[in-house]
Amino acid sequence: MTDQRPKTKRPNLLAEVFAILVGMRTTLGETFKPHLTIEYPEQKSVRSERYRGRHYLRRYENGLERCIGCELCAAACPVGCILVIAAENTAENRVSPGERYAKVYEINMLRCIFCGYCEEACPVQAIVLGPEYELSDVGREQFIYTKEMLLEPSPQQVPLYAGKKKR
Ligand code: SF4
């Protein structure tokens, strides 16, 4: 008795391999391109000079604070997350070159939208948004950035916002 079943065609091995290679064309093409991923957090991507990250309060080169407590930044902030309480400079306690200085300066970073309006509004370039973007924390209260946290170190130390162009 003869076998009546239809004979199956034998696969052409070369055609099969070629089909797989065609299917993997994109994958193979990407394999030999330079890698774009970086080993974060050991490596950090470069920020644009115009990047708006964490805020800093700057000083003059003689160590005086630039902020004169005028509150223009707070007025310009669209979400109302800046608190400035000014105090008078005195001969014994001169903090800034102006009549007043910021006794209290706070930013609620949870409300901040990093628009940069505060930086634009400041008449003495005291408040700047630097390149730092790693701002995560574990509690809400840690996101109230106080003047002590924001203020640039004295001129002998490296500026915290290194990388941001000074105006
Ligand atoms: S960046 Fe914008 S939202 Fe943030 S503190 Fe400045 S003005 Fe307010």
Ligand code: SF4
């Ligand atoms: S940071 Fe600038 S705009 Fe804000 S209170 Fe100080 S001087 Fe005025």
